[in-house]
Amino acid sequence: MDIEVIWKLFLKMLCEYDSVAQATYKKSAGIPFLYIHANEHPSKNELEKAIRQSAAGAMKGKQLHSETEFIRTEDHLFVFRHRFYVPQRKMFCCGNVCPDCIRLKNQE
Template sequence: MNLTETWESFLDLLSNEEAINFVYKQSITGIPFLYITTNPTESKGTIEASIKLLAAKVMRGKRLQMEYSFVRNDGNLLVYRVRFLVPQEKMFCCGNLCPDCIRFRN
């Protein structure tokens, strides 16, 4: 499972939505943020429904969960924190020399 490919597919699907003019992802301190510029007539609820629907399409057949939260808006720009998570797997090294440490993955 490759999260980079998942993100690319997700961003491609979002950019093809009629309600969205422009979308890009930016990671700040390792946390991915989604910047979405919408049409002036679109509501925040419509955009969030699109995020959920398209994330479900991208995650189909993979062991992933999507977590998102609204951060802020500025006119037609909406900012969300979006993460694709693998359930029950470590996301970082805790420094305890665990046998299933993420440092030992290829």
């Protein structure tokens, strides 16, 4: 799975919202930052909802998670730290009878 394909689909879906004029991302020191240029003055919550819905659409059918954190705003520019990541799986049994225990996966 190429994460660049996920990012392109995510940005395309995000730009379909009326409140978003343009959406781009750039990595600084290995951390991806999402830059959203808004058409009008949307609320931060409105943009976060659009980000969540677009990320869900881009990740559909894939074992990915996303994480978004608001950084700053300036006029019509909103900056978020947004990343897609593969969840870590357990590699050993801790003995607590967890529902996702590695021992139980071998029995299925």
